[in-house]
Amino acid sequence: MEIFFTILIMTLVVSLSGVAARILPFQIPLPLVQIAVGAMLAWPTFGLHVDFDPELFLVLFIPPLLFADGWKTPISEFLHHGREIIGLALALVLITVIGIGYLIYWLVPGIPLIPAFALAAVLSPTDAVALSGIVGEGRIPKKIMSIVQGEALMNDASGLVSLKFAVAVAMGTMVFTWGGASVEFLKVAVGGLIAGVAICWLYGKSLRLLSRWSGDDPATQTVLLLLLPFASYLIAEHLGVSGILAAVAAGMTITRSGIIRQAPLAMRLRANSVWQMLEFVFNGMVFLMLGLQLPDILQTSVDQAQADPNVELWMLFADIGLVYAALMIVRFGWLWIMQRFSKRLLKKKPLEFSNYSLRELLIASFAGVRGAITLAGVLSIPLFLTNGEPFPARYELVFIATGVILFSLLVGVVILPILLRGIDTIDKGAHRRELQNARAVMAGAAIESLHKMEERLENESEENIDPELLKEVSLRVIGNLRRRAEGKNDLEHALFAENLERRFRLTGLRAERAEVYHLRATQQISNETMQKLLHDLDLLEALLIEKEE
Secondary structure: OHHHHHHHHHHHHHHHHHHHHHHOOOOOOHHHHHHHHHHHHHOOOOOOOOOOOHHHHHHHOHHHHHHHHHHHOOHHHHHHOHHHHHHHHHHHHHHHHHHHHHHHHHHOOOOOHHHHHHHHHHHOOOOHHHHHHHHOOOOOOHHHHHHHHHHHHHHHHHHHHHHHHHHHHHHOOOOOOHHHHHHHHHHHHHHHHHHHHHHHHHHHHHHHHHHHHHOOOHHHHHHHHHHHHHHHHHHHHHOOOOHHHHHHHHHHHHHHOOOOOOOOHHHHHHHHHHHHHHHHHHHHHHHHHHHHHHHHHHHHHHHHHHHOOOOOHHHHHHHHHHHHHHHHHHHHHHHHHHHHHHHHHOOOOOOHHHHOOHHHHHHHHHOOOOOHHHHHHHHOOOOEOOOOOEOOOHHHHHHHHHHHHHHHHHHHHHHHHHHHOOOOOOOHHHHHHHHHHHHHHHHHHHHHHHHHHHHHHHHOHHHOOOHHHHHHHHHHHHHHHHHHHHHHOOHHHHHHHHHHHHHHHHHHHHHHHHHHHHHHHOOOOOHHHHHHHHHHHHHHHHHHOOOOO
16 A cells, blocks of 8 residues: 555656746756655655665666657668767767776775776666756757667667676676677677567557457557557567667657557547656656655765775765766767768768767767666666675765766756757748648648549449539538648748638637537536547547647
8 A cells, every 4th residue: 555655646746846847936957856856755854765676667667768769769860870879879888888987996996897887887878868858859959869869779778788797797697708798789789679679560460450359449559559668678678688679679660660650540649648648757757766766875875985984975976076077078079089080981971970060069968968777777786796795885886876867967957058059959930831841742642632532422323422512522622722732832821821720610619519518518418429529529629739839
């Protein structure tokens, strides 16, 4: 019962944190508000204690979030930036593990070399979810954000695999060799991608069979879609490959496989709504969990530092700043090296980085904030070695990793808005013209199909359709489409006509909804009839409403 109440309290806090972030006098990013609220709840005054199980955390929160990120990432765009993503998600992770690992070993007394590599490994993954939380959607230029998101999807796996190797060596269960590590990494990474694609393919086949047997039941199909990222993760982990990459691959595959496109409208609408809600709750839970762990991590680190004569508490706080600074220097340096390399040796097909200005290089550097994977990874480090002795300097690893997460978020909140000031990430005029041109082409195709339908209905005598009625309906629909098709020549007039028509239709639709409630209140229709009519009106309104820019 206590677990149930804890879940309810956390869900309520996540919901209210969004309201709190809006009403605060200073605009504070939502992740920081959630971390602060979590820390306050975990303080002895409130006493909300949640035992952090890293394996449960990884299974419960990470697969759906990465699946959703993969779903929103176009494969063509991902492949277009493939070289840049590999350079950051693989090469930079390796450089970070080795370079920052040696720096931590030299900088922090009491941390042996292998645990230092383990800490560097958990600090290497970046978090695009946290980045979007602190700067907002659409603030970072697309040419930077596309690469950062792709990097975040891939370096989670490379960072956790590096952590796995480091912990195995520290535990004495593995002898590290470059050849063995390379083969193991390829097996884990490629196997995870193949597993995700295969599971998504099987999901699509199963969905079609279920549709034949039970009809297009949107509730069943939505539940199966919710289970897909968890199934991808768990099956891949059971096979000994990367569950994280399997969840990412499943999310990216589902956009290309046609599963969602061929699904019934009711399922698509419901699935989008459910996923938006889950993303908000799960993202909030991740940062709330981080806040809930802060007091315990801080208290444990203070107690351990006081008992350890080789460590002083102020040094641990200083180490956080130094390690974060080193991470940013390494990241900026690697981006600069890739830019120089591209300009000199890849002149025919340069990397995206070759066009970056100094300001954009700095944005891409500070966009590498740390988040949920880093926290889960460092807390998954075992408490004891195989011989029963405590894992070397584990409290220092946890303290520094947690501090770097918070410090990267705080620095991102301060620095990124300054760097992004004056940058127009979206050309609204060009976007509107592109949208209108696409609508014009779509309308032309629709008009052609309607002419064919009109001819077919005229020739099918069994339909027994009044020719005048057929012509009236056809002219009305084709007239609306023709106005849109000709909108390329008169953009403003076409947009105004469409918006005016939409406003009239919405006004009538809302009046219909009010009348439905009136009919039910006066007992003229049954509750079942009311629900059916309201559902139809909701679908129509969803098609008509367009977010104003």
